[in-house]
Amino acid sequence: QKEVEQDPGPLSVPEGAIVSLNCTYSNSAFQYFMWYRQYSRKGPELLMYTYSSGNKEDGRFTAQVDKSSKYISLFIRDSQPSDSATYLCAMSAGSGKLSFGAGTTVTVRA
Amino acid sequence: GAVVSQHPSWVICKSGTSVKIECRSLDFQATTMFWYRQFPKQSLMLMATSNEGSKATYEQGVEKDKFLINHASLTLSTLTVTSAHPEDSSFYICSASMLDRASSYNEQFFGPGTRLTVL
Numbered sequence: 459q460k461e462v463e464q465d466p467g468p469l470s471v472p473e474g475a476i477v478s479l480n481c482t483y484s485n486s487a488f489q490y491f492m493w494y495r496q497y498s499r500k501g502p503e504l505l506m507y508t509y510s511s512g513n514k515e516d517g518r519f520t521a522q523v524d525k526s527s528k529y530i531s532l533f534i535r536d537s538q539p540s541d542s543a544t545y546l547c548a549m550s551a552g553s554g555k556l557s558f559g560a561g562t563t564v565t566v567r568a
Numbered sequence: 569g570a571v572v573s574q575h576p577s578w579v580i581c582k583s584g585t586s587v588k589i590e591c592r593s594l595d596f597q598a599t600t601m602f603w604y605r606q607f608p609k610q611s612l613m614l615m616a617t618s619n620e621g622s623k624a625t626y627e628q629g630v631e632k633d634k635f636l637i638n639h640a641s642l643t644l645s646t647l648t649v650t651s652a653h654p655e656d657s658s659f660y661i662c663s664a665s666m667l668d669r670a671s672s673y674n675e676q677f678f679g680p681g682t683r684l685t686v687l
Binding site for chain 2: 464466490494499500501502503504507509546550552554555556558559560561563
């Protein structure tokens with residue numbers, strides 16, 4: 459069993475729709491939860507990070523962490539074609555080492 | 569924001585040659601840098617953790633004699649793929665970490681990646 463599970467998709471939505479992404483994990487030591495966006499042939503860029511459980515909102519992006527269920531989510535509201543990318547969840551127990559999900563490829567259709 | 573560069577961005581080499589990839593933190597000092605590899609349509613796999621002035625810590629299954637890592641300064645780490653073979657062809661990405669003192673979180677900033685093709 460992988461430490462972090464993420465459905466690779468692909469996920470295709472019309473412009474303006476809400477994109478819903480999620481990951482599950484097995485390591486209860488994880489305290490930091492991140493979402494990265496990666497465009498083709500580029501390095502990942504950090505979208506949001508959350509410490510422990512709870513919600514965090516930043517513009518059109520909302521991240522949720524439910525540690526009791528070992529489940530995290532990312533929601534993208536009013537999606538745009540420029541949001542088309544691969545979204546990676548990542549987690550850390552605080553040592554600095556990150557464990558990544560497989561990444562979900564998202565396409566927002568104009 | 570913090571910027572991390574990698575050089576070269578892509579390289580093609582013959583089987584048996586060695587290739588060096590540089591990772592630089594341009595506007596901050598990074599005590600720790602990480603090296604990942606990523607195969608097409610797969611996630612990032614951590615290869616090793618590099619701390620300035622000390623030997624790198626390699627993940628299980630990564631050959632330290634094949635993937636030589638040198639962390640010469642707080643802004644530069646290099647990965648050398650020795651005697652490269654076609655199966656080493658991959659996308660290599662580095663990251664540099666910086667402590668966010670407000671949250672005590674070591675945020676990782678990623679480089680743009682280096683695509684290695686071994687013929």
